[in-house]
Amino acid sequence: MAMVAGGGGAGNVATRAKDVWRLVDMLRASQRVTVLTGAGISTDSGIPDYRSPGRPPYRPLQHHEFMNSEYTRKRYWARSLVGYPRLSQARPNAAHKALVEFEQTGKLAHIITQNVDCLHQRAGSNSVLNLHGNIHEVVCLKCGHVSCRVAYQDLLLHHNPHMRGALSTDHGTSAARPDGDVELGEDAYASFNLVHCGHDQGWMKPHVVFFGDNLEQEVVQQSYQAVDDGDMLLVAGTSLQVWSALRLVRRAISDGKPVAVVTRGPTRADDIVTLKLDVPLADTLPSILQDAA
Template sequence: MNTDASALPIDTDAAQVLREWLRPHRRVFVLTGAGISTDSGIPHYRDESGAWQRKPPIDFRAFVGDARARARYWARSFVGWPGFASARPNAGHTALARWQQRDDAHTLVTQNVDGLHARAGSRDVVDLHGRLDEVVCLDCGARRARECLQAELAQRNPDWRDLGAAALPDGDADLEGLAFERFATPVCEHCGGLIKPDVVFFGENVPRARVAAAQQALAQADAMLVVGSSLMVYSGFRFARAAREAGLPLALLNRGVTRADDIATLKLQADCGATLQAALG
């Protein structure tokens, strides 16, 4: 690791350091994770040590092959969706959007499924893991807005409307010990097939087109900045590793450890939103 990455204390003026680090770079590849959305009320997946704060999300094979697991997912999603959908872009999202609007040479790739970068005004965002605000039929490929599906689920499951539960990072709620088999799960309105959120579940691969778009952007970049991600998931870490293998400077803005700490050229442990707002103007 570069000495800058290990020696910088947490209370250093992170915004000034980041501003100076960015100054010579004309094309920055920015990768964001859950940490940039916590100020919008969406919780972290992991703690500062990189460990899970909850049970891992549902596996794709369980969703497709186990009717009760699927019902449990949709019940939790139904209860959690209103809070997730009400989240609004925060200072970090808007700072990145303004920065990109001033200079569209910078590319924004996100591991988040909340769509907040686009809502803040960022253009051509590569949503690596998809977006939760749309569902897709696994049989015929038809797509539908998640908000429309919510109304259908409410009509079919009136007894589940007023359940209060803690929100979780991927738009569901912390429900346990209920008769999930009684929850009426949704089907495709066109073919009656199985539908799921248009996001990458555990056990699924990131679509090749998204990976290719990110790889192309990284090939054209002269630096990489990671914001709010521990990079514990390989789909994000591979870009950090590729950047360093290509000789690009790599900066990390994240509270807690990341998988790329030992290859970074700069590590800043500071608040994402406040730092980006002050550094990018």
């Protein structure tokens, strides 16, 4: 069972400090570290996550809902039209930048990220696997053509000029959603015009894996290889609620590799990982990686 460090009080602070140094020692002893990141690493960039302590419950969009309902597709794209500019302007935070510096030491094998924001790449990381896709691309569900989300944004706005008012409104952080959309009134959806693929008029979808969808087998195998290439797995900013991430932790553990988790709140792997730190990432991860280099 993992040693879990977090919380307040003098005893907990002392335990947390001890386990921070334990993690530093684990990283120093490793030659090639694979890092698995989740939404918690991007919250300090202004992108909300799904399950932070104190955050209201949020039900993510399900794949079958998007596929089976024109109303749901209109609802998603109307909300995304308004929310995407905020998401696209997000910038890497201290945790993203710390991983870039750690990569430059030669100790980083790969980054596997559940995030679709591409902030690791924007920060300058090289060996990054987008487990759940890329929100800055759109894909036709009929022909598979992939295109730029920014260009699609312009098309959506051209066909929905009545949405300009919503775009110019400050909806605030409370309305923002992890999928890059915002809460809108129901009347915004009925009048929304969908924009189809310019090649074959197929439905367009963000190039991401919605909840309930399956990962491509090529991506699954790449994620396995990334774990296999490391001699340690560092998990940062994820509760490991989805199987595509949890199975990577189980794979590393079954291979006898140490697994450390740094995130806020409980995870599905707390009882099986080597070490768990319940701390803010942007405040803690940079110093840990710097000391371990």
